[in-house]
Every structure is written in C-alpha cells, then in structure tokens.
Amino acid sequence: xxxxxxxxxxxxxxxxxxxxxxxxxxxxxxxxxxxxxxxxxxxxxxxxxxxxxxxxxxxxxxxxxxxxxxxxxxxxxxxxxxxxxxxxxxxxxxxxxxxxxxxxxxxxxxxxxxxxxxxxxxxxxxxxxxxxxxxxxxxxxxxxxxxxxxxxxxxxxxxxxxxxxxxxxxxxxxxxxxxxxxxxxxxxxxxxxxxxxxxxxxxxxxxxxxxxxxxxxxxxxxxxxxxxxxxxxxxxxxxxxxxxxxxxxxxxxxxxxxxxxxxxxxxxxxxxxxxxxxxxxxxxxxxxxxxxxxx
Amino acid sequence: xxxxxxxxxxxxxxxxxxxxxxxxxxxxxxxxxxxxxxxxxxxxxxxxxxxxxxxxxxxxxxxxxxxxxxxxxxxxxxxxxxxxxxxxxxxxxxxxxxxxxxxxxxxxxxxxxxxxxxxxxxxxxxxxxxxxxxxxxxxxxxxxxxxxxxxxxxxxxxxxxxxxxxxxxxxxxxxxxxxxxxxxxxxxxxxxxxxxxxxxxxxxxxxxxxxxxxxxxxxxxxxxxxxxxxxxxxxxxxxxxxxxxxxxxxxxxxxxxxxxxxxxxxxxxxxxxxxxxxxxxxxxxxxxxxxxxxxxxxxxxxxxxxxxxxxxxxxxx
Numbered sequence: 001x002x003x004x005x006x007x008x009x010x011x012x013x014x015x016x017x018x019x020x021x022x023x024x025x026x027x028x029x030x031x032x033x034x035x036x037x038x039x040x041x042x043x044x045x046x047x048x049x050x051x052x053x054x055x056x057x058x059x060x061x062x063x064x065x066x067x068x069x070x071x072x073x074x075x076x077x078x079x080x081x082x083x084x085x086x087x088x089x090x091x092x093x094x095x096x097x098x099x100x101x102x103x104x105x106x107x108x109x110x111x112x113x114x115x116x117x118x119x120x121x122x123x124x125x126x127x128x129x130x131x132x133x134x135x136x137x138x139x140x141x142x143x144x145x146x147x148x149x150x151x152x153x154x155x156x157x158x159x160x161x162x163x164x165x166x167x168x169x170x171x172x173x174x175x176x177x178x179x180x181x182x183x184x185x186x187x188x189x190x191x192x193x194x195x196x197x198x199x200x201x202x203x204x205x206x207x208x209x210x211x212x213x214x215x216x217x218x219x220x221x222x223x224x225x226x227x228x229x230x231x232x233x234x235x236x237x238x239x240x241x242x243x244x245x246x247x248x249x250x251x252x253x254x255x256x257x258x259x260x261x262x263x264x265x266x267x268x269x270x271x272x273x274x275x276x277x278x279x280x281x282x283x284x285x286x287x288x289x290x291x292x293x294x295x
Numbered sequence: 296x297x298x299x300x301x302x303x304x305x306x307x308x309x310x311x312x313x314x315x316x317x318x319x320x321x322x323x324x325x326x327x328x329x330x331x332x333x334x335x336x337x338x339x340x341x342x343x344x345x346x347x348x349x350x351x352x353x354x355x356x357x358x359x360x361x362x363x364x365x366x367x368x369x370x371x372x373x374x375x376x377x378x379x380x381x382x383x384x385x386x387x388x389x390x391x392x393x394x395x396x397x398x399x400x401x402x403x404x405x406x407x408x409x410x411x412x413x414x415x416x417x418x419x420x421x422x423x424x425x426x427x428x429x430x431x432x433x434x435x436x437x438x439x440x441x442x443x444x445x446x447x448x449x450x451x452x453x454x455x456x457x458x459x460x461x462x463x464x465x466x467x468x469x470x471x472x473x474x475x476x477x478x479x480x481x482x483x484x485x486x487x488x489x490x491x492x493x494x495x496x497x498x499x500x501x502x503x504x505x506x507x508x509x510x511x512x513x514x515x516x517x518x519x520x521x522x523x524x525x526x527x528x529x530x531x532x533x534x535x536x537x538x539x540x541x542x543x544x545x546x547x548x549x550x551x552x553x554x555x556x557x558x559x560x561x562x563x564x565x566x567x568x569x570x571x572x573x574x575x576x577x578x579x580x581x582x583x584x585x586x587x588x589x590x591x592x593x594x595x596x597x598x599x600x601x602x603x604x605x606x607x608x609x610x611x612x
Contacts, residue, residue, distance in 0.1 A: 141588050142591055145591075252444065278433065
C-alpha cells in the first residue's frame with residue numbers, strides 16, 4: 001500500500017497487463033449472446049430452486065374436470081396436463097429434476113475424468129495405456145446407446161440414470177485431460193520445477209492443474225447441453241424418474257398420448273429442454289472464446 | 296494399403312473384445328441374481344438351478360464370459376425372456392429397419408450439413424454464415440425426440456398430411472420402395488437427420504475456412520483459375536475430414552435412432568430396446584446393444600480405410 005501513495009511512482013498509464021481473469025471477464029461482457037444465455041439460465045435455475053414459492057399451483061394436484069386445458073386458460077396460463085395438473089407449475093418444478101439429472105453427471109465426470117486423465121498423462125507408461133485403452137472401448141459405443149445400455153441394466157430411477165450418464169461422460173473428459181496434461185508435462189516450466197526438486201504431486205498441484213482444468217472445464221460445459229438432452233431422453237424412455245414426479249422428459253413421455261387432444265400443451269416440456277440446452281451450448285461457446293482455449 | 300488394412304482390423308479386435316466384455320457385464324450390473332434376468336419370474340427352483348448350470352452361471356466370471364462370447368460368435372445371443380424367441384433372429388430383422396432409417400437420415404442430413412457448412416465457410420461473417428451457424432446450434436441443441444413430436448403435431452395432427460407411426464400402411468413391417476411406405480419414412484428420417492446436420496456443418500465450415508486461408512488457394516487465384524476450379528480444389532482438400540466425421544455420425548445415428556423409433560413406433564432396434572427395457576428383458580438388451588456396438592466398431596474401421604483411400608497425404612503403409 002505504501003508505494004502506491006508515493007505520487008512519483010504511480011505511472012499515468014497503467015503499464016501492468018491485466019490479469020487473465022479480468023481479460024476473460026472483459027471479453028465476456030462484450031458478448032451479448034453469452035450474457036443473454038447466462039441470464040436465461042439464471043432465471044431457469046433460480047425458478048427451479050425456488051419452485052415451491054414461485055409456482056402458482058401444486059404440481060401434483062390432479063383434477064378430472066380440467067384436463068388438457070388450452071394455453072391461456074384463466075388460472076392456468078400454460079394450460080393443464082393429461083391429469084389436470086397446472087402446466088406452468090409442473091414446468092417450474094420440472095426444472096429441479098431435469099437440471100439435477102443433467103448437470104450432476106457432468107460434474108461427477110469432470111472430477112473423475114480429470115483425475116484419470118491427469119494421472120494417465122502425467123505418469124504415462126503402462127498406467128496411461130490401461131486407462132486410455134479402456135477409454136477407447138467406451139468410445140466404441142455411441143453415447144446414447146451406452147447411456148441406455150447401462151440405465152436399462154440398472155433399471156429406472158434418478159440415481160441410476162445419474163450413474164449411467166456419469167459413465168458416459170467420463171471417457172471424453174479423460175481424453176481431453178490426458179491430451180492437455182501430456183502437452184503440459186513436457187513444457188520448460190515443468191522441467192524447471194522438476195530440476196529444482198519438486199515432487200510429482202507438487203508439480204501436478206502447482207503447475208499442471210492450473211493449465212489443465214481451464215480447457216477441461218470449458219469442454220465439460222459443452223457436455224451439459226448433451227447431458228440435459230440425454231437425461232430427459234432417458235426419462236422419456238421410462239428410464240429416469242417415475243411418475244408423478246415433474247420432470248421435463250417424463251412429462252413429454254406421458255403427454256405424448258394426448259397430442260391429438262391438445263397438441264401445443266404437450267410440446268411445452270420439450271421447449272424447456274430446448275431452451276436450456278441451447279443456452280448451455282451458446283454459453284459454452286462464449287466461454288471457449290473468452291477463455292481462449294482450444295479443446 | 297493391404298498391410299494397413301490388416302493392422303487396422305487387428306487393432307479393432309481388442310476393442311471388439313472390450314465391447315463384448317462390457318455388454319456381458321450388463322447382466323451383472325442388473326440388480327439381483329443374474330439368473331433372475333433370464334428365468335421367467337414364476338420358474339420353479341429346479342428349473343432355475345438347471346438354467347444356472349446351462350448358462351454357466353455357476354462358474355467363475357472369466358469362464359462365464361468365455362462361454363457367452365463363444366455362443367455370441369456362433370450367432371446364439373440367448374432367448375428373449377419375454378417372448379422365448381431367439382434374440383439373434385429378432386435383432387437381425389430389426390437391424391435392417393434401423394439401418395434403412397439411419398441411411399435415409401444420413402443422406403439427407405449429411406447433404407444439407409455439408410452444403411450449409413460449405414456456404415458458411417465460403418462466405419464467412421456474411422448473413423448466410425450466420426444463418427447456417429444458427430441452424431447448426433439449434434440442430435445440436437434440440438432434443439430430437441421432442442422435434443419428432445412437433446413434426447407429428449404439425450404434419451400428422453394439424454395438416455393430416457403424413458402418417459405418425461409405423462413403417463407401412465396398416466402397420467405392416469414389410470418394406471417396399473413405393474409412396475405408401477416411403478411416406479412413413481419422411482418424418483422419422485427428417486427428425487433423425489437433425490442430429491448430424493449441426494456437427495457436419497460445423498466441421499465443414501471450419502475445414503473450408505482453414506483451406507481458404509492457405510497460400511495455395513491464393514496461388515490458384517493468382518494464376519487466374521476460375522472460381523469454380525478453385526472450389527474444386529477446396530472440396531478435394533476438405534473431403535477427408537468431412538468424410539471421417541460423417542462416418543462417425545452414421546454410428547451416432549444408429550444410437551440416436553433409439554429415441555426416434557420410440558416416437559414413431561418404427562419397428563427397428565430402438566423399438567426392440569424400448570420393449571426390452573420395459574419388460575426388463577436383459578438378453579434382448581444385451582443382444583441388441585452388442586450388434587449395434589459391433590456395427591459401430593466395424594464402421595470406424597471403414598471410415599479409417601476410406602479416409603486413407605481419399606487422402607493421399609495420409610501415408611499408412
């Protein structure tokens with residue numbers, strides 16, 4: 001603090017370069033698409049978190065006399081579903097399970113996959129071979145097929161579908177983490193750290209993690225959109241949560257029988273999945289260019 | 296080339312073995328005794344015991360896997376728990392329908408994706424580029440099972456122009472190349488085609504942009520070559536990358552068709568899988584996924600070979 005108070009030492013023009021994060025933030029603040037997506041996502045997430053206080057009606061309360069009302073019916077702004085439940089309330093509550101089912105697998109896979117990838121990339125040799133060849137085997141499945149295979153064997157349920165989606169996303173994250181780690185491992189500053197006597201763990205913690213986590217994180221944000229579509233897809237197949245829980249994919253599944261009665265109300269849960277997934281996609285693109293990573 | 300072919304095929308053997316191992320393990324992933332997934336729920340204990348010995352479930356896991364693999368190689372994928380029919384026969388008849396749907400979707404999606412990507416890469420930053428990029432992002436982000444529903448709502452419910460379910464008039468499962476059957480194919484094929492459009496478009500766009508920035512393109516223009524001939528050179532340079540992505544996407548179409556087939560009641564592997572999941576028919580689940588995954592492994596080999604063939608820069612002796 002003392003030196004900045006000395007008038008002679010304060011340059012008129014700041015010569016110090018901006019920090020990495022402040023330049024990332026500056027680039028993000030000029031990117032209107034990304035900001036718009038962030039705002040939309042924030043609204044969806046907050047309304048899911050505070051669903052019990054925001055939703056105008058009970059999402060479980062059925063009524064035989066007001067089934068499949070049109071969008072814009074007084075008292076039911078987005079109509080009612082096949083059991084007469086308020087669509088708006090169910091869509092707001094549905095965000096809870098859909099977001100948890102979509103985001104949790106990516107977070108799990110981010111932790112496990114980066115660990116595996118960093119170990120494989122840093123240690124190399126036989127361990128690298130074992131991990132990466134196993135990853136190759138997982139890559140031999142199209143991701144939808146792998147998710148359905150594991151979920152189908154485990155059976156329906158929230159935890160089972162999160163487990164199966166986590167397994168689906170570990171291999172791609174491991175691959176990215178491994179390739180970035182391998183390229184960082186041979187850089188001069190790692191050599192220098194090693195020469196000055198730093199142990200493997202210290203090198204990973206201080207020098208590798210910082211360089212690997214950025215690209216891996218950006219890559220993982222791109223997976224959230226896929227994960228949300230897949231998670232709701234599993235529910236759509238009857239492999240996710242069970243009725244009467246409000247979940248966007250499951251709602252699409254049960255409303256599918258009613259498209260001849262009130263088609264547009266039946267399509268609403270899909271609109272929510274679409275909006276959420278497109279926002280995550282665009283946000284990931286924005287982050288990628290703002291953080292200047294190629295992963 | 297021949298030696299590369301042999302080495303590539305050899306490399307895919309451990310992958311195929313790993314895939315089989317994972318699918319074999321599915322039955323052990325399933326909660327409860329694996330034999331309960333195979334035996335009917337009301338089977339008496341002595342029948343269950345005999346099944347356990349017949350299927351080798353009394354032996355250690357590696358031997359079980361060997362037995363299972365041996366049966367799978369000879370085309371015996373077990374019997375469906377639900378129908379009692381051999382799984383292999385049911386899967387084979389469904390695979391044909393899935394491939395038919397996927398190929399039609401691929402032709403449509405790949406053409407549209409490649410054309411959009413080419414235009415976008417060629418006219419970077421212009422309005423066409425922005426429109427094509429928007430289509431690509433939407434294509435990647437759309438839940439395709441929902442898109443299928445929306446198409447059904449518009450074309451079947453509202454306009455009453457196209458059938459919503461099945462693959463032929465009156466729910467027939469025999470395919471013929473006439474209008475009565477083909478109109479059943481239109482909606483599912485368009486829905487499925489949306490999956491690869493975005494990826495193919497993005498790949499083509501960045502490949503075209505990269506080639507156009509290279510010096511040889513400038514040289515071609517400088518020596519007075521017409522724009523049409525320059526584009527010919529660009530296409531030849533972009534083709535290997537785009538073809539590789541298309542090959543992989545064809546595999547993803549086979550997987551993605553599971554949900555689409557459910558929406559349109561298309562009698563393919565997706566429909567089979569859906570029934571297997573619904574009835575907890577593990578042998579059927581295993582058999583269908585094994586066939587699809589091995590097809591994907593095979594497809595990867597073919598993609599590599601095509602890429603080597605069309606790209607003289609890849610020297611793989």
